[in-house]
Amino acid sequence: MRGPRPADVGTNRARLVWARVALISVLVIVAGKLVQIQTFDHRRLAAAAERQQVLRTIEHADRGSILDDKGRVLAFSSDARVLYAVPKLIGDQVRQADSIKNKDVDAYKREIAAYLKSELGDAVDEQEVLRKLLGNGTYVTLTGQIEPGKAEKIRAKYPVIGSEYKAARYYPGESVAANIIGYAHWRHDNKRITGLVGLESSRDELLAGSNGERVAGSARGSDMFIPGTDRVVEPAVNGSDLHLTIDADMQYAVQNMVADYATRAGARSAGVVVLDASTAQVRAMANNVTFDPTRFGESTPESRANPAVSTPFEPGSVNKIVTAAAGIEYGLVKPETVLSVPGNIKIADRVIRDAWNHGRIDMTFTGVLAQSSNVGTLMVAQKIGEERYAEFLDRFGLGTKTEVGLPGESAGVVPPRSKWSGSTFANLPIGQGLSMTVLQMAGMYQAIANDGVRIPPRVIKATVDPEGVLTPEPTPPGVRVISPQTAKTVRDMLRSVVQNAPGQVGTGPQAAVEGYQVSGKTGTAQQIDKECGCYSDSKYWITFAGVFPADKPRYVIAIVLDAPSGGNRESRSAAPLFHDIASYLGQRFHVPLSQEDSPVQALTIP
């Protein structure tokens, strides 16, 4: 039986209760803080810890190279360094370092500048470097890209200078195939070389690969890392190499020839495409104007374009091959069929004349082509009919992209069959009212060079992945345009274009090459005069397309000149340029001479 509680026991009990309360509240506070750290702030704190502990560096991937048909390198990458400094800190570092005897900061900076000059020579401007060092910048780059070995040597001597990784892209061929390859440069934000123009840009992902990552334990968030802790978290995947179908030597020669010819002809622009006859691979594709990737800063947007695939034109008489092929294929005419050709012909509401005034003359169909008679062609086209003609335009690949593999390709324009007016069919057979690129024009002639099977041209031959596995690009399916016999017949007929027999002269005798049979077709297309909305009488597209040699085709060459104004031999025809290119090909690639010269074919019957 308890009596009244003594006073001290009662306060004791109260104190106990309060102590208990205090302890429990402390526990609750601690538990609450624990919950807060572990659940709510967990991610933020973990990230902060990682920033302190872990140093992340980029494992740089090597960019793939671009090579030509024979494996010669047209574009490749190499590691480089860029030297930088933080001028504000140099003073502090100089004062702290024991190894620097003379503690005068400015003299030290002069010493650095002099040493950089002695090591790097012309790559660096001593005064500029000195100015940057003496300034107050927080981060100044002292040099352009330099070799990693030299950078290490400089840093070993002057640790205050920092070096940063940078990759450099080299173009040993300079402007050779620049319109195709394009240009790529180091992008600081991507930390890799990125393509800007051409294949470097359109195939950038394939060429670049992907950068990896390396982590290392770092000492309190500084730049130093704990040795032995670094490991590659994600290995870099190098880029793949691109093998082109272009022959670099041919490209160089053709580029020079076209530029020279365009200047002499006074043309606004000019373009040439050389295809391999049997595979339709693009061996050369040149415009008269191109840029030098090693001097990219000096280039203009026009020089960086590739009009050979992007800019269509009206072909003119070169398009008569469609009529010839369809006429022979459907058995409507034979090469020796004689046609009575008047000086003009009326189709729908149009009157089409020939390029020279004449009365009614008897021409063989071969002569119609050799002398490029519009009237004779339209007569045969009428026999072919609109439906079949439209189908043949399609078979020859007009109005459709070739998917050659270059960016910015144009499909050309062919009016759809449903939209044809009466006069459309007066224009199309003579190569007006439709447009094509010089690549498509070459593709048409490749069909007759390849026994009637047209293969869409390609510029990329294969890709080589980082392990060295070569993957050829898939061969595009051929399109059967005409039978092999028709192809041979048309090819033989077109030999007469370069014929130069007395009284039987074709329109392009300058294209003939001694010792070889040559097939081709000249073309002169009127350009649209914007002021009147009609065809101009002074501005033309001068074209030529041909097969070399005609008896055993090896190459197809297509040429376009835009509004040549020189008033000389070169401005009137592209046939001399064809001769130059074909002659070069015959020498350089040891094309065997034709067994026999082209026979003289009757063009007009007197």
Add this chain to the structure above:
Amino acid sequence: MTPAVRGQNSRRGTTTRARIGERRDTTAEARVDHPRAERVRERRDAERRDRDGAVRKRVAEQRLVRERTRDQPRRPERVGTDRAAVSGRATTAASTRTESGKRARTSAPVRVRADLVARGRRLVPKSPTGAKAAPFVVLVMTLLGAGLIATLWLSTAAAADSYQLEGLRNDISSLTDQNARLRRDVESREAAPRLADSARDLGLVPVDEVARLVVNPDGSHRLVGKPVPVPAPNTSPLAPPPGAEAPVAGARESDPPEAQTGRSPVENGDGRAGHRG
């Protein structure tokens, strides 16, 4: 007095041991002429002669066995010269002084303990001691020493290797640089523009029109094309004067192009290189 004191006396090896009846203490055991005393005396002599402690060890082991088999306190016996007593001389002396006061009121188990303590014996089984323990200690020390040496040697080797590694890495990096530089050089020289420049510097001239000699199957030949001398470039002092050249021969069999004899024209150049100098 306690047996421990006696033990001290006997350990000193004094002649008192030999003399019966002249003992300082007056335990009952001493006065009794027990056959056991006889044995004890013999044993003591043996112990005195015993140098390597084998006898002492045996005696101690026997005692231990006897203790374990008995469950009641024995009469206090004379202290054996076991190792515990030898090493714990001071402690036993101290403990005996304290224990003597306790002896009067100890119960049986306590007395056992007192006995054990008086005899300087440990309450736990003995661990290897003395000579038996030495090899183990040496072994452990050897292992530790070997481990230490191995660690030192490995880290020294690692440090030395890392210097070598650093040196090799530097070599690799400078060779890689050199390789890259040479590659850039070769690629640029191999490319068409530089080749054309080099050819021009050598005095080579590009050819437009080429005349060819075609060899017929019967051995005769015919000329295809018209040989035209290439105009000499104005700038090159080494260029041969125009009109002095023989036509370029690009002879050809009727079939494959590989059968071409004579010099094949290099890009932008021709056999005129032979006329240089």
